[in-house]
Amino acid sequence: MVDTTPDFSLVRSFLGGDISAFNVLAARYQQKIYWHARRMSGSHLDADDIMQEVLMTMFEKFHTFKFNSSVYTWIYKITATRSINFLKRKKIKSFFSFDDVQSENLRANDNVADQYEIKEKMEKLDAVLQKLPDRQREVFLLRNFESLGYDEISEITGVSVGSLKASYFHALEKINKWM
Numbered sequence: 001m002v003d004t005t006p007d008f009s010l011v012r013s014f015l016g017g018d019i020s021a022f023n024v025l026a027a028r029y030q031q032k033i034y035w036h037a038r039r040m041s042g043s044h045l046d047a048d049d050i051m052q053e054v055l056m057t058m059f060e061k062f063h064t065f066k067f068n069s070s071v072y073t074w075i076y077k078i079t080a081t082r083s084i085n086f087l088k089r090k091k092i093k094s095f096f097s098f099d100d101v102q103s104e105n106l107r108a109n110d111n112v113a114d115q116y117e118i119k120e121k122m123e124k125l126d127a128v129l130q131k132l133p134d135r136q137r138e139v140f141l142l143r144n145f146e147s148l149g150y151d152e153i154s155e156i157t158g159v160s161v162g163s164l165k166a167s168y169f170h171a172l173e174k175i176n177k178w179m
Contacts, residue, residue, distance in 0.1 A: 003028075007071035014062055022062070025071065026055055032072075032146075033079050039141045040083035042130045046090070053082045069155055076146070077156040084134050128178045136171035139164050 003024045005013075013021035033054050038047035057078050065074055129137050138157065142148045150161045157164070 008067060011062060011065055011067075011071060022059060026058070029072070029075050030055070033075065036076065036079050036141065036146065037083050037086075039126070039129065039145060040080070040134075040137060041087060042126050046086065050079070050083050050086050053086070054079050057082065073152060073155055076142070076148075080138055080142075080156055084138070087134060124179065125175075128175055131178060132171055132174060135159070136167045136174070139167045140171040140175070143168055 005021075005024065007025065007028075010021040010025050014025070030051065034047050034051045037050035037054070038044065041047050041050060054075070058075065061078075065071070129140070132140065135157075139153060142153045142156065143150075148156070150164050153159075153164050154161050159167075
C-alpha cells in the first residue's frame with residue numbers, strides 16, 4: 001500500500017523523531033534520485049553511490065529544510081549538487097590514479113547492468129550527455145527528464161533563469177550536432 005501522507009507532514013514527523021517518516025520519504029524519492037544521478041553520471045554504480053550520499057545527506061540535513069519550497073525541489077538540489085561533486089571527485093581520482101588498467105576494468109563492468117535497462121538510442125544519448133559540461137547536462141536533464149520549469153531549476157541550482165536558458169540552448173545545439 002502506498003503511503004499518501006503529504007511530504008511536509010512526513011518531514012515534520014521525522015523532525016519529531018519518527019524515523020519511519022524518513023523511510024517513507026526515502027522510498028518515495030529513491031527511484032527519482034537514482035535516475036537523476038544515473039543520467040548525470042552515466043554509470044549505474046556511480047548512481048548508486050550518489051543515491052546513498054543523497055539519502056545520508058537528507059537524513060542529516062532535514063533539520064535545515066525551511067518549508068519554503070517543495071521537498072521534491074530540496075531533494076533535487078541535493079541530488080544535483082552531490083552528482084556534480086561526485087563527478088569532480090571522480091575526475092580528480094582518475095587523474096591521480098596509478099592503476100589505470102584496474103580503473104578501466106571497473107568502468108567496463110559498469111555497463112553490465114545497463115545492457116538490460118537501456119536500448120541503443122538511450123546509450124547514444126547517455127554518451128552524448130557525458131560530453132556536455134556539468135551545468136548544461138544538469139539543465140537538460142531537469143528540463144527533459146524531470147519536466148521542471150526554469151523557475152524550479154533556478155531554485156534547485158541557484159542559477160538565474162537567463163543563464164539556465166542559455167545553458168539549455170547550448171546543450172541542445174551540442175546534442176543535435178553530436179546525435
